Amino acid sequence: MESDSDSDGSHISATPPRQLSPPPKPQPPLLVSSKSRVRIKPSKPKRTPSRHSKNPSKPDPNQQDPLSLPTLLPFQIRRPSDIVPASSTSHSMETLPAGFFFSNSASFSKIRRPLLNLEPSGNEPLLSSASDSLSKVESDEAKKKPGKKLHPNLIGASVPMPSVKLRSCGGEGNFVRLNMSGKRKKFVNKGWKKSGKFGGGKRYKRGKGKLEHETEKAESVELKPRTREIDCSAVEEAAATVRADPSDENLEKLLKLIYGYECFRDGQLEAIKMILAGKSSVLVLPTGAGKSLCYQLPAVILPGLILVVSPLVALMIDQLRALPPVIKGGLLSSTQTPEEASESLNQLQQGATKVLFVSPERFLNEQFLSTISAMPAISLVVIDEAHCISEWSHNFRPSFMRLRASLLHKTLNVRSVLAMTATATTTTLDAIMSALDIPDTNLIQKPVLRDNLHLSVSLARNRMKDLLILIKSPPFAEVQSIIVYCKFQSETDIISRYLNDNSILAKSYHSGITAKERSYVQELFNSNKIRVVVATVAFGMGLDKSDVGAVIHYSLPESLEEYVQEIGRAGRDGRLSYCHLFYDDETYFKLRSLMHSEGVDEYAVNKFLCEVFPADKNSCGKICSLIRESASRRFDMKEEVMLTLLTRLELGDVQYLQLLPQINVTCTLAFHKTSPPLLAQKVSAIAVILKRSEKKHGQYVFDIPTVANDMGVTAVELTNQMYDLKLMGEITYEMKDLAYCYRIVEVPTDLLSLSADITRWLSEVENCKVRKLDIMFNAAYFAANLCDKMHDCSSANHTACLQKKILDYFAGVDNTDFCKKISQSSPFLRADIKVFLQSNSQARFIPRAIARVMHGIASPAYPSTVWSKTHFWGRYTHVDFKVVMEAAKGELKNFVGKDMP
């Protein structure tokens, strides 16, 4: 097909345009050319005889929910009227009657949930103390109640109990007040606030932050602890008894004293006993099953420190807040100010902290490692959300990968490790156990799903309307607290507005709103002032509202792990709760495209490695850096991907490098007192700086690692020296360009084969993500279309078939019932690519870059602000990405060949 090379080809494409859009302006050349183990059976819903169940096709018109709309949904979910609501005090995971059946119009006669009662209504230098400023509250309270101590903190062999006999430790737990803004401002202590707020959330943003992954949010939040009166001396006595004899009975007594719970839940006792015996273990319990208690209780019994490594600041805050008041907690994360950080470290060094929550980045910080290795014994390291260790999990974190047995046991002399997760497949579990050196015998695994979750699925035709109808129909109509999960931030705002317009009190929650707003929304939800939170994945982890009665997936989750994690927010009180999933092809295609957004090819990996390792063969020991932002654009690689590659180079079979703290590497320095040459005579660092810097407008600009290398010191040592000179009034300086820093340990001899190896691994990771999404989509598709009433399923109840799919998946059983929605070919694809190349002949592409445009995926070098204007943007999401890449490769060969002389 011929085209005008000045045009973008919009008007002459092989396929008709989806929508009219202005052609993109010709772009400057960008890149190189193409040359270059589960134990439960799915619970069978028990049918309790009832009026409805006898004749489900004849609903009782008197029981029609007044809020019900004439439904467009293929079903309504209802429960036989005579099913006894699960006890509100239930905290066990007992099987609940789930006698649901399909009906078009019937509703409940009994309501299991309360009726609505709605009132309108750097990874580095920054650390902190989160559990600060309890002292004032403590002393005020102590004045009021002599003999009572609000926060007696540590109980354990290494920390003697206060000589004053404590009758009770008051109800205040760990108070959290954090600067999470990333701005290094210091908190002004405004004292205790009654209305505690909490929030946060970690986000990775895909594209323009539209598709969310959880990440740290950096703003100021203030939290109040959960309260409960505890008799400290009784606790200490009971703990001493357990130390002498850790019998079930003694442990239960301690449990009751601290928490008021009558008995342990499934798996808890086993895990606690393993820890007390000094054994490392992996604990796989479903969401809301009470994993935190498994390290909290040992904290009261064991001497020394308990470190909890957690992926999210929001999660850490919530867990710190949830500590019983007899356990003094602390927090260290890179979002804290240096002042807060040193306060936390001080408390730690003084032995005042019993349980320290720490981010993996902070944990791996050299300064922190040297502080804790100098401290008395670390009894236990807990790795929360341990699936983050594995690249085969749904939520891999490179920094988690660095938490290895060698570091924990050999370097830190940790007594035992507890790895906790609710969502790990057998492959992920293998990876966790091998990284942490935990034997198979020490795996405590319970069914991944609680059986109080009623699961249903439907194909979304008009999702907004379908959602409204679902929420206004039984049983959802009777549920007080509902979470609606969306994939994109913009969806959450639109939907919450739509629900409010339809008399349903709702608020949106995503990482695009401030921490304050998020705390406010969570507070409204927790106090039942709003009924629905429409949220991205940013809402959930760490959310322990026990009476969330329903979770609705407005968009397909990316994996069964994500699905299980999110439906796990429902029914944490053990009561029957409802989880509905809407699925549709368009969302599936869109998400499937996004699964390829982090993929890289051998060409890019090779280019990356060539820059990571300088040509100089004698570079071992040299400190190098990669400025995150510019390198990301240069290699067309996301920053997280670069970090993953560097981590792989550190932790692979050969250690090629050692990662160092990320710092700003470009320094602009000005002299104020002594003249530069004179100061250089006195201070060797200045002499090197003068030699290595460029003079711009009277200031000296230099690269920190280069100067540090010349001086034979670390970058941190150099900046410390500069800081001292600054304090003396000699210099001022500014640093910019946050960079990954590393020390070269060994230069690879064969970069090409190393690139090939790494690319193969990355490609497997990419395929794994796509497969996870395919399995999720297939499970939904199967339930809605093919299930054919297996295992007591009906159109409205797919608990049994979905449970089976989930359990099979987590047990590693391959689901073969794949539906092939994704096309493996398209008649117009090659022609469209040709037109695209002709119309953008000024730009340089590799096949992946073209496939990304055709799939509508932005990347650092091809931002959506520029490339979404092309007519071909996202046109081929329904065709397999690899097929598009192959077609692009073919067309690029033709195109480059034609241009050649």
Ligand SMILES: Nc1ncnc2c1ncn2[C@@H]1O[C@H](COP(=O)(O)OP(=O)(O)OP(=O)(O)O)[C@@H](O)[C@H]1O
């Ligand atoms: N033995 C028990 N009896 C009654 N309630 C318990 C028991 N153990 C824990 N709980 C309660 O269960 C709730 C959930 O506990 P927790 O937050 O530790 O769950 P989790 O397993 O970490 O869940 P998630 O993976 O979703 O974060 C908490 O409110 C906790 O107090």
